[in-house]
Amino acid sequence: MSAYKPLGGRILTAPFIFFAVIFLISLYFMAQRFIFGMGAASNLNGGFAWGIWVVYDVVIGTAFACGGYALAFTVYVFNKGQYHPLVRPAILASLLGYAMGGFGAFFDMGRWWQFYEIFLPWNWNFNSVMLEVGLCVSAYILVLALEFAPVYLEKIGAKGLLKTLNKLLFFFIALGMLLPTMHQSSLGSLLIVMGQKVHPLWQSWQFQPLLALLSALIMGFSIVIFEASFSTVGFRRASETSLLAGLGKIILGLLISFLLVRTVLLVVQGNLDQLFAGDRATLLYLIETVLFLIPVFILASPVNRNDGGKLLIAAVSMLLGGALYRFDAFLFTLNPGVGYSYFPSVPEIMVTLGVVSFEIMAYLVLVKTLPVLHREEHA
Amino acid sequence: MKRRDFLKAAAAGAALCSAGAAQARPNLQPPEHAVGMLFDSTLCIGCKACVAKCKEVNHMPPVIEGDKTTWDSARGLSGKTLNVIKVYKNGTAEVKDAKVNGFCFEKRSCMHCVDPGCVSVCPVTAMRRSPLTGIVTHHPEVCIGCRNCMVGCPYDVPQFEYNKTFGQIQKCQMCNQAGLERVDKGQLTGCAEVCPTGATLFGPRKALLAEAKRRMALKPGEIYNYPRGNVSKPYSHHEKAVPVYQSHIWGEKEAGGTNVMHISAVPFDKLGMPPLGERSPASIAEGVQHTLYNYMALPAIALAGLTYVVRRNTDDDNDGGEL
Numbered sequence: 295m296s297a298y299k300p301l302g303g304r305i306l307t308a309p310f311i312f313f314a315v316i317f318l319i320s321l322y323f324m325a326q327r328f329i330f331g332m333g334a335a336s337n338l339n340g341g342f343a344w345g346i347w348v349v350y351d352v353v354i355g356t357a358f359a360c361g362g363y364a365l366a367f368t369v370y371v372f373n374k375g376q377y378h379p380l381v382r383p384a385i386l387a388s389l390l391g392y393a394m395g396g397f398g399a400f401f402d403m404g405r406w407w408q409f410y411e412i413f414l415p416w417n418w419n420f421n422s423v424m425l426e427v428g429l430c431v432s433a434y435i436l437v438l439a440l441e442f443a444p445v446y447l448e449k450i451g452a453k454g455l456l457k458t459l460n461k462l463l464f465f466f467i468a469l470g471m472l473l474p475t476m477h478q479s480s481l482g483s484l485l486i487v488m489g490q491k492v493h494p495l496w497q498s499w500q501f502q503p504l505l506a507l508l509s510a511l512i513m514g515f516s517i518v519i520f521e522a523s524f525s526t527v528g529f530r531r532a533s534e535t536s537l538l539a540g541l542g543k544i545i546l547g548l549l550i551s552f553l554l555v556r557t558v559l560l561v562v563q564g565n566l567d568q569l570f571a572g573d574r575a576t577l578l579y580l581i582e583t584v585l586f587l588i589p590v591f592i593l594a595s596p597v598n599r600n601d602g603g604k605l606l607i608a609a610v611s612m613l614l615g616g617a618l619y620r621f622d623a624f625l626f627t628l629n630p631g632v633g634y635s636y637f638p639s640v641p642e643i644m645v646t647l648g649v650v651s652f653e654i655m656a657y658l659v660l661v662k663t664l665p666v667l668h669r670e671e672h673a
Numbered sequence: 674m675k676r677r678d679f680l681k682a683a684a685a686g687a688a689l690c691s692a693g694a695a696q697a698r699p700n701l702q703p704p705e706h707a708v709g710m711l712f713d714s715t716l717c718i719g720c721k722a723c724v725a726k727c728k729e730v731n732h733m734p735p736v737i738e739g740d741k742t743t744w745d746s747a748r749g750l751s752g753k754t755l756n757v758i759k760v761y762k763n764g765t766a767e768v769k770d771a772k773v774n775g776f777c778f779e780k781r782s783c784m785h786c787v788d789p790g791c792v793s794v795c796p797v798t799a800m801r802r803s804p805l806t807g808i809v810t811h812h813p814e815v816c817i818g819c820r821n822c823m824v825g826c827p828y829d830v831p832q833f834e835y836n837k838t839f840g841q842i843q844k845c846q847m848c849n850q851a852g853l854e855r856v857d858k859g860q861l862t863g864c865a866e867v868c869p870t871g872a873t874l875f876g877p878r879k880a881l882l883a884e885a886k887r888r889m890a891l892k893p894g895e896i897y898n899y900p901r902g903n904v905s906k907p908y909s910h911h912e913k914a915v916p917v918y919q920s921h922i923w924g925e926k927e928a929g930g931t932n933v934m935h936i937s938a939v940p941f942d943k944l945g946m947p948p949l950g951e952r953s954p955a956s957i958a959e960g961v962q963h964t965l966y967n968y969m970a971l972p973a974i975a976l977a978g979l980t981y982v983v984r985r986n987t988d989d990d991n992d993g994g995e996l
């Protein structure tokens with residue numbers, strides 16, 4: 295018998311209906327975009343060709359979806375089996391998050407009706423970072439679906455298929471660690487060619503992939519903490535704090551590496567003076583740094599690492615810091631030249647909220663109907 | 674976990690760090706017979722004949738502002754406009770080509786970069802740089818509309834038709850796109866053909882660069898015989914006193930250089946040119962990509978290492994990696 299069981303309970307709860315309403319409203323704006331063109335629904339322009347649909351839904355959304363990636367390292371590389379109960383919910387959240395990113399990328403494609411051109415090998419431009427991101431994210435969505443498949447197969451009782459899949463799963467787990475390493479770092483590499491449009495405090499050139507990967511891991515691990523604490527509170531399950539505490543040390547190492555690399559680069563690449571410019575960019579950089587320092591102070595103490603509330607604060611702070619880091623680099627401090635400015639339109643915001651709402655609704659339905667969460671006595 | 678395993682697992686991370694030490698490839702060089710244009714801002718009188726001609730040869734609609742239907746009111750590049758003349762004004766805007774209290778004109782159209790960002794970033798090779806002429810063309814039949822070329826162009830040249838249901842990217846292709854092929858047919862680009870002052874001059878990049886250098890070397894106030902049309906075989910000349918040029922040929926070196934070069938009496942940052950270095954950002958990005966993904970060797974090694982480690986660590990408790 296499986297160690298996991300569906301949470302059960304009503305589907306049509308108040309939060310579910312709330313998200314459903316937002317989702318339904320967003321459908322109206324989505325239709326607008328497809329019928330009248332991108333301009334009818336968005337404030338995108340010649341200088342800001344990427345708005346929140348790319349930067350939030352894809353660049354930040356997939357980093358939020360790195361929980362499965364981060365946890366896979368913990369469980370299968372560092373061999374910390376005690377975290378195993380968290381794997382299924384994390385994989386599910388990652389699958390939904392990446393599916394949302396994939397949808398966002400498709401939705402944002404100016405020429406969506408020929409999206410398949412990117413899958414035709416004779417079109418491939420191997421110099422293109424975007425090619426790597428596109429193919430690798432698509433492949434990872436498939437891998438996540440395969441990693442999650444046993445949950446569904448278990449539910450419908452397809453024992454034979456389940457057995458075969460379980461035998462091969464080790465390979466998909468390994469792929470599931472390689473692919474995000476590749477495309478999460480590439481999301482940073484996208485900034486390189488944007489050159490001087492990217493503010494010097496965020497333009498680390500060759501080090502973009504390293505910083506992007508570190509930030510993805512930081513966000514991935516904090517999502518694990520966040521999700522587990524959230525499900526503990528929301529679904530009134532026994533606290534998983536003791537399990538989460540151990541992740542703290544890994545996160546601490548990642549945080550310190552990230553801050554160290556960034557600071558050293560600031561000095562080596564000669565941009566220290568930018569810190570004293572006293573403008574909006576300086577302020578945003580400092581806010582990011584504080585958001586990354588708060589968890590450092592919290593996680594440095596073993597007492598705090600066992601305190602659920604403090605862990606949650608650390609996780610939220612890191613998620614905000616990581617999201618802000620990406621927002622700042624791609625949008626908030628981007629300078630495409632005089633005459634261009636961007637603030638997302640109401641339809642743009644509604645579409646993004648709608649997609650996030652759909653993701654949450656799907657998560658709620660799936661944990662209630664499929665064996666995703668671990669039985670309490672084992673947790 | 675044993676130390677040996679840790680080393681294997683760390684392979685992926687170490688590979689990534691090596692990107693930091695990646696050697697950027699050198700900037701691309703212009704093809705031997707690269708063609709381009711030289712825009713001399715001091716000659717431009719703002720007549721916008723080039724804007725009208727560009728629309729005519731490329732079959733682009735005019736941009737109408739309010740009820741001013743007599744002329745094209747395009748203020749910037751867009752899905753409807755591949756070429757635009759912008760005005761620089763300072764203070765009282767009385768003196769042509771003066772930085773203070775002066776005015777001048779600046780052309781905006783594709784610079785046809787020697788090492789173009791738009792070509793480097795395009796996942797589906799919908800932006801192509803001709804190995805013969807250096808002209809950068811766009812091919813909508815494979816374009817997915819990701820708009821990376823827009824963010825990857827330092828001059829914000831490619832423009833998406835946001836207001837169409839089925840839009841496409843538009844950019845100046847030096848009048849040499851399939852179906853028009855003015856350059857291949859030995860004609861001038863539309864804008865250079867109609868320019869009454871030779872402010873927009875067509876020709877081989879080398880000859881244009883030599884001409885620009887010649888002008889830099891002239892003494893202000895001297896009379897110079899300015900060519901019109903094609904720098905190598907001008908269809909006419911006109912005489913004019915030499916202005917005080919900035920000794921800066923925009924596009925000789927910027928981000929690897931451009932085939933469309935500009936010279937001016939007003940500094941280029943005042944004319945809205947971006948603060949570029951000499952290194953092409955595309956060369957750095959490609960250096961990183963090719964270090965990490967050369968023959969997919971690093972990913973393959975990392976995958977082998979990860980597979981081994983996962984296999985070992987899942988074998989302990991069950992047959993696969995049961996989730």
Ligand code: SF4
Nearest residue numbers: 783784785786791826
């Ligand atoms: S100016 Fe922009 S669009 Fe033109 S070749 Fe250079 S990068 Fe491409």
Ligand code: SF4
Nearest residue numbers: 795816817819820822
């Ligand atoms: S919008 Fe089209 S041309 Fe531009 S990078 Fe994307 S696929 Fe290439």
Ligand code: SF4
Nearest residue numbers: 727756845862863864
């Ligand atoms: S070369 Fe042709 S397309 Fe380009 S600006 Fe001149 S007329 Fe327009």
